[in-house]
Amino acid sequence: MASALWRPLPVFMLTIRQFFGGKSVWVVAVLAFLPALFGMIYWFDSGDNPPAYFLAENIYRPLVIATLLPITVLILATGALGNEIEDATLPYLTLKPISRLRIVFEKLLATLVVSLPIILGGLLTTYLIVFRGDAGESESLSFLWALLASAAAGIVAYGAVFLLVSLFVARALLVGIVYALVWESLLGRFLTGLKIVSIRHYTESILVGMADDRDIALTGATGVATSVVVIVAVVIAAMLISTWRLRNLNLE
């Protein structure tokens, strides 16, 4: 499979093999397609809501953005480098004439190449289930783009941040879950001032801004362009700190 990619991207290919060699990809797939099951509820009880509202307010924001998306990305991102530290295999990569930034970049790339299609595929399936006959309408499609763009932004941002976390703490998976559930959900909700330092706020802002639907709203939403800029900045900062950390890490 894609063996030509080994030469330009050896760390990336290694990480892809690592993901598929273990159970993590399958756990991620199950979590990513869970919303599709919830989507079927709409067939039986739409609550007189339009499909976009149901998908955004009953599934995407409370379930996917709040929990499933961070956790699925978390499983892959913390595994990408964290497992190498845990198994002490990282020296196979760091004792080579390649830059630490490139190791971080390829590890993040592998995380995204696996998590983006799986999570977005799960969302697309959910969309098709909820919208059924209306899925091809132009109005529905613009909602779909908003949904996918918002999720993609969240995946990239969480991927970079959790990769960074895994370089600082041994139990990155646990710390990440606490971060996703406590920080992003509770603090962000009750202390509105903290919103600006929560990835969730910007992913939701992208959804709300792009969907352009009166019923799908977020108080204090940031503009789409600004949100994208913030997420890009977060990713760059996380990668640079990861590189610095990898350079100074003492490997026992």
Added chain:
Amino acid sequence: MAAADPSRPVAIMSDTPTIVLDHVSKWYGDLVAVSDLSFSIGPGVTALLGPNGSGKSTTLKMICGLLGPSTGAITIDGLPARGDSKAYRNLGVVLDIEQVYPYLSGREFVRMNAQLQKLPDVDAATERALAIVEMTDAANRKVGGYSKGMRQRIKLAGALVHDPNVVLMDEPLNGTDPEQRAHMIRLMWELGRQGKTLLVSSHVLSEVERFAENIIVIINGKLGAAGNYRTIRERIDNHPHIVRLGANEPRKLASALVTLPQISSVRIDKDGRVFVETGELRDFYRMVPRLAKEQNVRLTELQAADESLESVFSYLVER
């Protein structure tokens, strides 16, 4: 803490050194792992010998840049290994790591090393390295199914794939069977003969004899001794060992001990403990119980007197 001490021995093993350690120390809080270590080695096979926990692995990890020294400087071919990834083009490292990516085949692992080294002909380099360690036949099997000895060899192939001039190996003979051991030792000789610099750690003196021309002995993180095998061996063998004995009748025991030919001196301290100096430790240990029985003395203690060079040397010899 651990300031450079000019009286500390500096081992200069070569006129054309490739690896140079200059007053290197490493500590973790209060724990000193390596203390003011200075040596330089050149082409050929050099062994880094010392008991487990003496600081061998820490030293090797500092040389290859995985650990930063607390003080001091290390260079390989004039380049610092830490902070400059270019140094790895000329350096191959076999660490004492259990794991090799179990989901890759042996060939894939070696290929990956070749690709990470950005070699122009990855395939040729991979096959050459697999042939050197005689793993060509098993190369398509997953590393997860390899024995420990096979993992050691595939790790070595990965470390040699770019034909480096400097090779570091941490306990490479651990977990190998006699045949693999013989092969590994032949390989080290061959690499040394080609003019490469090999630094190989071991805690077994008799094993080191088979592959190393020069030996650096590390004890408690300090340079214990350095030189060629014969010099070290003589120094270890001729070094008097001090043994402490306790008995219910120490005076009776002491006067009997004086008659033993292996003993050069006997003394008793004020607590009634007997200290014996002997050049032939093994014989002495064999004789003492018999002697005690003949004299009807009950032995309560028999051990090397301190954790100094002597006891470490005896540890190395007794293996």
